[in-house]
Amino acid sequence: MQRSVLILAALALVPGCLGPVAPFEPPPLPLSAGYVDPPEGAPEGSCWGRALVPAIVETVTEQVVVAPASYNTDGTLATPTTFETVQRQQIVRERGEHAFEAVCEEDLTAEVVGTLQRALAVREQYNGPITEEMDWPTRQALKARQKLDGPDSDILSIDLARRLGVVAVDRATLE
DSSP states (O other), rough: OOHHHHHHHHHHHHHHHHHOOOOOOOOOOOOGEEEOOOTTTTTTTEEEEEEEOOOEEEEEEEEEEEEEOOOOSSSSSSEEEEEEEEEEEEEOOOOOEEEEEEOOOOGOHHHHHHHHHHHHTTSOOOOOOOSSSSHHHHHHHHHHHHHHHHHHSSSOOOHHHTTTTTSSOGGGOOO
């Protein structure tokens, strides 16, 4: 009995010897991974991001005739029509890409990123520390926020940046 108590006590101390386990954080991607060349007619000096638009696939279920009905010479039904249920996948919308105007990478200063983090935190869309760095938690929160009503991307769109008050709104664009 005493021996089993000692073993249990020793096992209880083992996790403390291992130290704290660091949370998983994937390696940072280059922020420019989602930037693309501006489209024709884009304002000089503007930056553009790329968001993938997923395909929409639906399952179609159909009843297909395997054997048609056959009739006797007097017109009465000999064998009824035989059907088979067939399911197939149908693409409703092809996968594509969507370009959107974005805050330029060089404009994402520590002050701008800190303002973004605070703006998302106030809206309960970011719960990390204000690091003023475009780190993984910030990018995850940004992507989740933009997915609601903008591009599905962790590149900050100029529209969201203006709505959150992160960048100034050009007076010429106001009506």
